[in-house]
Amino acid sequence: MKKRTLVLAVATLFAVCAFSMTVLAQSAEMKLVGVITKIKIAGPAATTATAILKDTKTEKLVEIVINDELTLDKFKDHRIVEGDEIRCKYKSVDGKNVSNYFRKTAGC
Numbered sequence: 001m002k003k004r005t006l007v008l009a010v011a012t013l014f015a016v017c018a019f020s021m022t023v024l025a026q027s028a029e030m031k032l033v034g035v036i037t038k039i040k041i042a043g044p045a046a047t048t049a050t051a052i053l054k055d056t057k058t059e060k061l062v063e064i065v066i067n068d069e070l071t072l073d074k075f076k077d078h079r080i081v082e083g084d085e086i087r088c089k090y091k092s093v094d095g096k097n098v099s100n101y102f103r104k105t106a107g108c
Contacts, residue, residue, distance in 0.1 A: 030097070032062060032088045033105060039082055041075055049075055051102075053086060064090055066099045080104060 034053035041049045049066045066072065074080040089101035 029089050029091055029100065032064075032086075032090070033057075034062065034086060034088070036080070036082050036084050036086055037061065039075055039080075041072070044076065046072065048072075051086075053088065056085075062097060064088055064097050064099050064102070066102055068099070068102070071099070071102045 032053060032055055034055045036051050037054050038052040039049060040051075047067065049072055051064050051066060053062050053064060054060070055062055066075075071080070080086070085105045087101070087103050087105050088099055090097045090099045092098075
């Protein structure tokens, strides 16, 4: 009986650890260097924008949501435009890639 309880406890602990690692991996910050292929801004008073980047390593297109005012201002006054190479850090939130850091690789 004690052996069965011990096995059950170890199995439960293993399951909890595996689940925790999965949750941590999903919320981990991702890094990307890529070229902007498209920028979508809702309008001049927009509080969010979407940029599609082509990853330089994998050639995949990644859609990034940008919420910070500084980057939005750079989009609006064309300091960041399509074709610029960007260094980006983002997290996946509710199925969307939300930017934490969005800068030109050459500086801006």
